[in-house]
Structure formats: structure tokens, C-alpha cells
Amino acid sequence: MSEPIKVLIVDDHPVWRDGVHADLEAAGHSVVGEAADGREAIALARDAMPEVVLMDLQLPHVSGVEATRRIVEESPHVKVLVLSASAEEKDVLEAVKAGAAGYLLKSSTSEELVDAVVRVRDGEPVFTPSLAGLVLDEFRRIAKQNTGEPELTARENEVLKYVAKGYTYREIGEKLFISTKTVQNHVQNILTKLQLRKRYELMRYALQRGLDQAPE
Amino acid sequence: MQTDELKAGMSAPERSRRTLIRGVLVFRWVWLGWMSIVAFMDVGDFRRPGLAWASIGLAGAWTAWVTVSSRRWDQATLWGDLAVCAWLIAVSGLVVFEGEVVHRPFFATGYPLTAALSWGVRRGPRGGLAAGAALGLVLVLTRPLNGVPLGNLPAREIRDLVSGIINYLVAGGAVGFVSMLLVRSAQALQDATAALVRERERAARLAERESLAREIHDSVLQVLALIHKKGRALARRGDAPSAEVAGLAELAQQQEVELRSLILRDPERVPEGTTSLRGDLEALARKVDDVDVSVSCVGPLWVDRRVGDELVAAVRQALANVVEHAQATRATVFAEEDEGRLLVSVRDDGVGFVYDEEALRADGKAGMLKSMKGRVEDLGGTMQVTSATGKGTEIELAIPVASTTEPGGR
Numbered sequence: 044m045s046e047p048i049k050v051l052i053v054d055d056h057p058v059w060r061d062g063v064h065a066d067l068e069a070a071g072h073s074v075v076g077e078a079a080d081g082r083e084a085i086a087l088a089r090d091a092m093p094e095v096v097l098m099d100l101q102l103p104h105v106s107g108v109e110a111t112r113r114i115v116e117e118s119p120h121v122k123v124l125v126l127s128a129s130a131e132e133k134d135v136l137e138a139v140k141a142g143a144a145g146y147l148l149k150s151s152t153s154e155e156l157v158d159a160v161v162r163v164r165d166g167e168p169v170f171t172p173s174l175a176g177l178v179l180d181e182f183r184r185i186a187k188q189n190t191g192e193p194e195l196t197a198r199e200n201e202v203l204k205y206v207a208k209g210y211t212y213r214e215i216g217e218k219l220f221i222s223t224k225t226v227q228n229h230v231q232n233i234l235t236k237l238q239l240r241k242r243y244e245l246m247r248y249a250l251q252r253g254l255d256q257a258p259e
Numbered sequence: 260m261q262t263d264e265l266k267a268g269m270s271a272p273e274r275s276r277r278t279l280i281r282g283v284l285v286f287r288w289v290w291l292g293w294m295s296i297v298a299f300m301d302v303g304d305f306r307r308p309g310l311a312w313a314s315i316g317l318a319g320a321w322t323a324w325v326t327v328s329s330r331r332w333d334q335a336t337l338w339g340d341l342a343v344c345a346w347l348i349a350v351s352g353l354v355v356f357e358g359e360v361v362h363r364p365f366f367a368t369g370y371p372l373t374a375a376l377s378w379g380v381r382r383g384p385r386g387g388l389a390a391g392a393a394l395g396l397v398l399v400l401t402r403p404l405n406g407v408p409l410g411n412l413p414a415r416e417i418r419d420l421v422s423g424i425i426n427y428l429v430a431g432g433a434v435g436f437v438s439m440l441l442v443r444s445a446q447a448l449q450d451a452t453a454a455l456v457r458e459r460e461r462a463a464r465l466a467e468r469e470s471l472a473r474e475i476h477d478s479v480l481q482v483l484a485l486i487h488k489k490g491r492a493l494a495r496r497g498d499a500p501s502a503e504v505a506g507l508a509e510l511a512q513q514q515e516v517e518l519r520s521l522i523l524r525d526p527e528r529v530p531e532g533t534t535s536l537r538g539d540l541e542a543l544a545r546k547v548d549d550v551d552v553s554v555s556c557v558g559p560l561w562v563d564r565r566v567g568d569e570l571v572a573a574v575r576q577a578l579a580n581v582v583e584h585a586q587a588t589r590a591t592v593f594a595e596e597d598e599g600r601l602l603v604s605v606r607d608d609g610v611g612f613v614y615d616e617e618a619l620r621a622d623g624k625a626g627m628l629k630s631m632k633g634r635v636e637d638l639g640g641t642m643q644v645t646s647a648t649g650k651g652t653e654i655e656l657a658i659p660v661a662s663t664t665e666p667g668g669r
Contacts, residue, residue, distance in 0.1 A: 062485050149484045150515060153492050172591045176555035179595065183557060207555040208653065209591025209606040 048072045048164050051093035053084040053110065054126075055102050059149075063097060063126075063156070070157040081105025088114040088121055095160050098143065100127045100134045108137045115142030122163045126156070136177050139234060140241035145169025167212070168230045175207035178237060185240065192243050193236040202229040271449040272442040279380040279438055280332055283373055287322045290369035294318065304355060311354040314347060318370055332381050341390055344374035345397045352401030359405065368423075372430050379435030383442075387431025395424030483515035509548065516545050534567040536560035536601075540592050543571055549582045550590050550607070557595035562660065569638055570603055570656065573631045577605040577654050580627055585609025585652060601640075601660045606653040611646045631656075 050067055052074060054060050060077045067074055076091035078084040081102045088096055096114060100107035111123045122144040127135060135146055145163045147156065148171065159169045182195050182203075195203065198219075205215040212226040219226070298311055305311050321343045325336065347366040354366075371394050379387025399420060402409055412420070490508025494501040537556035544552040562570070574592055581590050587609030594603045631654070632642045640658030 058482060058485055062489060150487060150512065153488060172553050172555035172593065174555075176557050176593065176595075180557045204593075204595075207557070207591075207595075208593040208604050209553070209555075209589070209608070214650075 048095055048160055049075045049091075049093045050160060051076045051078065051084070051087055051091055051096045053078045053081075053096060053102065053107070054099040055079050056099075059099075066153040066156060067160070069153075072157070072160065079103075081107060081110035084110045085113045085117070088118060093121060094164050096121055096123045097126050097160070098123050098138070100125060100138060108134060108141050111138050111143050112141035122166075124159060124163045124169060135174060136181060136237075139174070139178070140237050142238055144234075146171060146174050166231075167227050168234055170206050170230060172207050172209045175203050178233065179203055179207060181237065181240075193239050195233060195236065199229050199233050199236075202226055203233055206230065271445040275441045275445045276380055276438060277331075279434070279441070280377065283376045283380060283434075284322075284326055286376065287325075287370065287373050290373065291315075291318055291322050294366060294370055304359070306356045307354050310350060314350045314354075314366065318343060318347060318366075332377060337378055337381060337386075337390075340377050341374045341393060344371035344394060347371050348394060348397045348401060349404060352404035355405065357406035368426075372427065375427050375431030376434045379431045379433070380438045382435065383439045384432050384435035387433070387435030387438075388428055389431070391424075391427035391429070391431035394427040398423050398427070479518060483511045483518070487511040487515060513545075530561050532564055533561040534564045536562050536567050536570065536594055536603075539567055539571045540574060540594060540603075543575055543578070544592060547578050547582065547590075550578070550585075550587055552578060552590045552592060554592045554594075556593070560594055560596060560601070562601065566601075566638060566658065566660070569634050570601070570658070573634045573656060574603060574605055576627050576631045581605070581607045581609060581652070584612070587651065596660060599659060599661075601658050602655060603657075604653055604655040606651065608651045611648050611650045611652050613646070613648065 050072055052060050052063050052067075054063070054077075057079070060079075064074050064077065075093050076087040078087050079102075082105045084096065084098070084102070085105065087093075096111075098107050098111055102110065105113075107125065107127075111125070114121055114123055123138075123142065125135065125138045125143045125146045126149055127138075127146070139146060145159060145168055147159050147169060151159070163169050179200075182200075185192050186194050201219065202215055205218065210218070212230070213223045216223040216226045295315055298305075298315055302308055302311075321339070325332075325340070348371050351366040375387055375391040375394060378390030382389075399409070402412065402416075402420070407416075487508045490504050490511060493499050494505035494508060537554065537559050540554045540556065544554045578590060578592075581587050585607045587607035590605060590607040592603070592605050594601070596602075628642075628644070635642045635656045635658060638658045640656060643655045643657075644652065645655070646652035
């Protein structure tokens with residue numbers, strides 16, 4: 044283990060927090076804080092200076108999606124890794140649109156969790172095949188609506204489909220004769236487009252409501 | 260309509276009909292009173308006063324009976340009413356002196372109208388018109404009964420007769436029409452209310468499921484996920500009886516996955532005769548124990564039930580193959596619909612193999628793949644296997660589809 048990663052754990056369930064805490068420390072990382080709700084998470088993300096935030100989605104007071112949005116806004120260098128017990132599509136997709144850098148199911152193993160934390164810190168978008176399927180679906184709908192919002196390039200589409208099929212970035216790179224890093228960049232661009240789309244949505248909403256200022 | 264009412268008990272249309280019938284009842288009493296007063300005043304002009312009073316008595320008794328009887332206006336009541344009213348009209352020709360009916364129609368004018376009204380209420384415009392016509396016919400008969408031959412009626416008297424008939428017809432027809440409109444709008448209102456209630460119930464059910472989901476998420480799912488994770492880690496460490504701990508972890512995982520699938524996806528409106536390929540594949544993946552299977556689909560993918568069943572069967576075989584031969588840790592099932600083709604791929608991270616049908620057949624390993632291929636080809640599709648030693652295996656099935664339907668919402 045090269046360098047310990049500073050992690051903030053956000054979950055309303057203490058048993059779960061303890062478990063994850065132990066896993067991370069066993070892997071040599073340091074847990075700089077634990078938050079039980081979204082409000083606390085936003086404050087701790089500011090004060091405890093974590094590099095990675097492990098974010099649950101169903102939280103009291105402020106939802107995980109909202110907390111993710113605020114944390115990414117206030118501290119863009121902090122990576123939010125969503126760790127959800129649910130495959131609730133809407134929430135997961137919303138969290139990614141809000142700026143989450145990755146998504147993992149809570150049923151993943153300890154190794155996968157620790158691995159994902161490292162990858163997210165290193166700027167690698169952590170995707171599950173099923174999330175890739177959701178994102179593909181989302182972009183297909185955008186393409187059908189033809190609203191001029193950012194769509195996927197043919198290559199991005201190809202990459203995303205391989206992710207959905209369960210290929211790792213390295214394997215995709217080998218298949219497409221591009222570097223693993225390039226594959227990661229494509230995935231990162233896909234995420235950025237999703238987040239951009241969220242902004243379009245908000246802007247359209249604002250315009251419809253006759254507000255003269257688009258929200259942040 | 261009659262059977263509908265019986266089925267629904269006291270339906271809204273039935274209630275509106277009853278209200279109208281009660282209105283007609285008021286008319287009955289008014290006409291009965293007026294009939295009695297006129298008879299009392301003109302009693303000296305009757306050639307058959309006994310018959311007149313007996314008839315008024317009959318009408319009174321009938322009116323009283325339909326007022327107090329809680330019986331609904333069925334076929335028998337309607338015919339009874341028509342008979343009483345027809346009798347009153349006929350009697351109007353009998354009680355006055357010969358030739359007088361033209362000037363003193365007495366019982367014919369008021370009370371008998373109520374039969375046309377009642378028929379209109381219960382049987383709609385046609386019933387009202389039919390009853391009106393029947394009463395009109397009896398009115399015509401009052402002339403001969405009064406000793407006035409129909410053959411040589413003067414124009415004025417014909418005109419009076421016709422206007423009397425028209426009265427009956429219009430009363431029955433108009434009330435029938437109103438009743439029909441009322442019944443229809445009552446029915447429409449009832450349907451709309453029922454739809455609203457159903458929608459509300461659905462919303463309430465969804466809200467309940469959501470709160471249930473939150474509840475389960477908070478307590479059960481979390482703990483199950485933890486047991487499942489920790490159990491596996493303990494089993495790997497080996498200082499606990501690992502088989503038992505691993506079994507425990509499996510158990511927790513199964514419950515966790517089952518609970519999650521139970522509560523977390525919106526119930527989707529299923530188009531007739533179709534099935535959600537995503538739902539079916541997810542259900543299949545939950546049943547595979549030895550390899551971690553994740554399912555990733557682009558949309559719910561509504562497909563013809565038969566096509567769905569065949570594809571799921573093919574994927575089941577592919578996964579069985581993975582478990583048996585691939586030494587894989589995980590497999591991903593991917594499905595999408597793209598430009599009229601349904602693509603389903605099963606990908607594993609196992610040892611891979613050289614896909615050579617000839618060699619496989621020689622080894623006796625071709626059976627399962629061949630059977631999968633057969634299934635797919637029966638659906639007019641193709642199967643492609645991509646594999647290399649050490650690089651996992653991808654089996655891709657492609658079948659043509661008309662178009663998977665997307666019902667309203669997701």
C-alpha cells in the first residue's frame with residue numbers, strides 16, 4: 044500500500060459504518076470521519092479534508108444525491124463514491140449526474156470496495172455493468188428526443204457498451220487497440236456529459252419558470 | 260343495462276332513476292287530488308258515478324301502494340301502472356254522458372300521463388314513447404266507448420284527439436330522453452370516480468412500498484449485506500469453520516437480493532403478452548450461486564413472452580456452461596435492443612477456450628452450445644462465440660424483433 048487514502052464514510056447505519064471502517068483501516072487507509080446524514084456529510088467533507096467520500100444514497104435530512112451535489116460543488120477535488128444497498132435506478136443515475144465519480148453495490152466484497160476507493164482516488168471512474176446499461180438507456184432517450192443536448196460519440200457508445208457487457212477498462216483497451224487510460228478518459232467524458240445534461244435540465248426548468256438566472 | 264344494475268347493486272344510474280321516479284310520484288298525488296276535486300264538483304254530470312268513484316279509488320290505492328312500497332319499478336310495476344292509467348282513460352269515456360267525453364275528458368288528461376313518464380324514466384325514450392302510444396290508442400277508444408263513432412269525427416275533435424295523443428308521446432319521450440342523459444352522465448361520473456379511486460389506491464400502494472423499502476433498507480438490507488460481506492471475509496481467513504460461515508454468507512446474500520428485488524423497482528405496466536427481459540434475466544441471475552452474475556440492460560426490454568422464455572433458457576444454459584467450465588469469478592449478462600435486433604450477451608472472466616465446433620464435437624462438449632444455437636436459430640437469430648485462452652468468453656445472441664414496446668413511463 045503506497046499511501047493511505049483519507050476517507051469519509053457517510054451512512055445512517057452505524058453497524059455498516061463500523062464494518063466499512065474496519066475494512067478500510069485493515070487495508071491501510073485512514074478514515075477521517077463518519078457522517079450519519081447528508082448535512083453532516085457536507086460539513087465533514089469541508090472540515091475533515093477527505094480525498095474520497097463513501098456515500099450512501101438514502102439518508103435522513105439531506106439525501107445522498109443532494110449531499111453529493113453539494114460536496115462536488117464545494118470541493119471539486121473530493122471524489123464521491125456512491126455505495127448503495129439498492130439498485131434504485133433513478134437514485135443511482137441522479138447521483139452520477141450530481142457528480143459522483145463512481146458507483147458500487149453494497150454487496151460488493153471488501154476487496155472490491157477497497158479497490159474502488161483507490162481507483163476513484165486515482166481519477167478512474169468506477170462503473171458497474173448495470174450502471175453502464177442505465178447510462179446507455181439514458182443517452183438513447185436523449186438521442187430520440189433530439190433536443191440538442193450532448194450525445195455520445197460512436198466511440199464512447201462502443202466503450203460504454205463494453206463496460207455494460209462486463210469488460211474491464213484494460214480489456215476494452217485491448218479490444219479497441221487504445222490505451223487503458225484512453226478508455227478511462229472516454230468513460231470520464233461520458234460521465235461529464237451526463238452531468239452536463241443535468242445542467243441542461245435545470246436550465247430548461249429555470250427558463251420555463253421564467254427565472255432570469257440559471258441555477259448553479 | 261338491467262343486468263349491469265343487478266351486478267352493481269345500487270349503482271349511480273339506478274340512483275338517478277329513482278330520484279326521477281320520486282319526482283313522478285309527486286305528480287301522481289297532485290293529479291290524484293285534482294281528479295278527486297273535479298269529480299266531487301261535477302258528480303252530477305256522471306252517468307256512472309259509482310264507476311267514477313271506484314276508478315278514483317283504484318288510482319288512489321295504486322298511488323298509495325307505489326308510494327309506500329319500497330319495491331323498485333320493475334317490469335310488473337310498469338305494466339301495472341300502464342294498466343291503471345289506461346283504465347282511467349277508458350273510464351273517462353264511460354262515466355260521462357254520451358258525446359260528452361270530447362268536452363270533459365276528466366281522468367284522461369292528468370293522471371295517465373304518469374305512466375308515460377314512468378316508462379320513460381325506466382325504459383328511456385323508446386319506453387316512454389311506447390307507453391305514450393299505448394295511452395294514445397286507449398284515448399282513441401274512448402270515443403266509441405262514449406258512443407261517438409270514429410268514422411265521422413269533425414275536424415276539431417280529430418285535432419283534440421291528436422293533441423291528446425301528442426301529449427302522451429311527448430311526455431314519455433321527453434322524460435325518457437332526460438332519463439337517458441342522466442343515466443349516462445351518472446354512469447360516466449361513476450366510472451371516472453372509480454378510475455380516480457383506483458389511481459389513488461395505486462399511489463397509496465406505491466407510497467407504502469417506498470416507505471417499506473426505506474424501512475427495510477435501513478434495517479434488514481444493511482445488516483444482511485454486512486453479514487454477507489463479513490461472512491465471506493471470515494470464511495476466506497479460515498480461522499472459523501469456513502464452510503459454515505460461507506453458507507451463512509450465501510444465505511444472507513440470497514435474502515438480501517430477494518428483498519431488494521421485491522421492493523425496489525417500480526411495478527411496471529406490462530404490455531399484453533410480453534415480458535420484461537430485464538426482469539426475467541435478473542430473476543435468473545439471482546438463482547446462480549457459484550458465479551457472481553450481474554445483469555445490465557438498456558431499458559426494461561418488453562419482448563414477446565415466447566421469445567423471452569427462449570432467450571432466458573439460452574442464457575441459463577450459457578451460465579451453466581460458465582459455472583461448469585470457465586472457472587470464472589463473475590459473469591455479466593447484457594441485453595439491449597438496437598435497430599430492430601435484440602442483443603443478449605453473456606460474458607465471463609474465466610479461462611476461455613478455443614471455439615472450434617469440430618473439436619468441441621469430438622470432445623463431446625458441443626451439446627450445450629449446439630442446443631443454445633438451436634434455440635436462437637429457431638427465433639431467426641444468430642449466435643456468436645468470442646473467446647481466447649485466458650481471456651474469458653463472450654457469447655452473443657442476436658435475434659430480429661419487430662420492436663420492443665415501451666409502455667407509458669418506465
